[in-house]
Amino acid sequence: MNAKAEEGVFIDCLDDAIFEFIQFVNRNGSEQDQFIKSIIPPRSLFVKTGSEEFIRKKINEMVTKNTFSEEYRKK
Numbered sequence: 001m002n003a004k005a006e007e008g009v010f011i012d013c014l015d016d017a018i019f020e021f022i023q024f025v026n027r028n029g030s031e032q033d034q035f036i037k038s039i040i041p042p043r044s045l046f047v048k049t050g051s052e053e054f055i056r057k058k059i060n061e062m063v064t065k066n067t068f069s070e071e072y073r074k075k
Helices: 016-027 052-065
Strands: 009-012 036-040 044-047
Touching: 009 052, 016 036, 016 044, 016 052
Parallel strands: none
Antiparallel strands: 009 044, 036 044
16 A cells, blocks of 8 residues: 655644634635645644745734734723
8 A cells, every 4th residue: 555645734722712713714715725634532633834924924914903902901
């Protein structure tokens, strides 16, 4: 048997919300933009090689958007 190993990266999510958010981003992309190859319970993902930076960017955007700041309170 000559099986070719899949290339990818494992991501362990310590936070349930981040785990769910990454899956949300994946589901809402076009079929060719989806990056999750498999979900490994309880909170690990096997993703396409090279997608790590995109995932970090999306998480940072979400965190920045949902962070309360003192400047906002003064308005």
